[in-house]
Amino acid sequence: MSEKGMLGRREDGYKGWNEGELCFCGVEEEREASLVVCGLAPYQYFFPNPSAKETEMKRIKKDETEDKQVNKKENIEWRREICAYSVGKCIKVTGGGENRKCYYETFQFRGTQYSLEDTVLLAPYESKKTNYIALIKDIYVKKKDGFVKILVQWFYRRKDIKIKHAGKCKSGDSEEIFFSFHKDELFAESVRSKCLVYFLPDDKQTSNRTQPPDFIVQKVYDNINNKLRELSDKGFNVHQKFEISTLVAKTISRIEIV
Template sequence: MVEKVEDADRDIKPIGEPFRFYGKGRGRRCHYKAFESEGIQYALEDTVLVVPDETKQKPNVAIIKIYDIAQTSDGSIMVTRQRFYRPEEIENKGDGSWQPCDPREIFYSFRRDEIPAESVMHKCVVHFVPIHKQIPDRKENPGFIVQQVYDTIEKKLGKLTHKNYEGHKQLEIDILLQKSLRRLGDLSDFNTEDAHPDQEDQLKRKRIFGRRNV
């Protein structure tokens, strides 16, 4: 779990009225749909950068999950994140290392844990792109790229477009894909005949890696 970032100057507070209460006494929690940190509002389902687990690592990327912005009895604000993984962070059962198709690529996962709101650094953009679609231009659409899902238990990668996830998990993925495609507009299909040699090689590596691990 990410450690709490001690910063007395940060003004963090919940926004609006609580919509749910849980627990009693010192364990009582009030749940909110948003919180504010240094004048910036963060809401459920926002994608954000989070202070890394270790100081030498890059910031974690995460989604603030629904129903899970909570204020504890001592006034602390806690949020539940759903983590993404960078290529260098994942463990593989297969041989060799994973070569990302783009420097911006990260992997979606279903891992969730609770972190203090102080750990949230700022918002970021994450594009969910089907594996058969062209990756959007970085200048026109800056942000991270997700095309695969990392199974943190089996240590495997699977494509976003595979329809073999449990009901609610598949629904999450479908919604995220739809949101991204509405934001990005029409993306061209990936055509290996027209692709740059580097792109074609990257696509082949994806297919080989996918067959090995899925």
């Protein structure tokens, strides 16, 4: 998906910027201001035009010089109020030196706590776009910058994929989304809220007494080969099969199905 990967690394082969470079495709003004206050410099914005990036870099350099005159203690206190921060103890450590990462089970942002395996809505790269949907797979803080980042696994809406690859799914089913194994690293501040996603096998449906979900998943979108696959597809590798079966089991344990 060409637009996914805002506030993160691109893994879909897009060559609009250097490989591995962090990008920040614009989001709503309030959230954008929060990200800047949190220390996410505007030079991480995505500029398709190199000359525009150079101009912005010059402006940022001037702004950074002025920022150094601001009281450091006040900056830290302000950042704590509007930025994401880890909650609980570090459960795993990888890397060393400046590349050291501490992993956590939970982080908090704007009064809400988010944990591993939560399904969430993410800010789109344009305020008028529909929220993105993803599953949180990792939460970590890099010693190098101190920011909370998350590794997410994307869901795709029907409009995100080409119609010819939509298979036999019912058109107009606004609740249907497609799971994928496409992942990206994002800043935690890109999260807007939690959402409820049910994973249901093709031969199952929810009872009328069950709390309706925000979204239902019955297929997996293969973004590499541009095709839809059933949850029970035997072509998935061992790890993918285990992840899908776990998500289905989690849904079944929470709801009444018929």
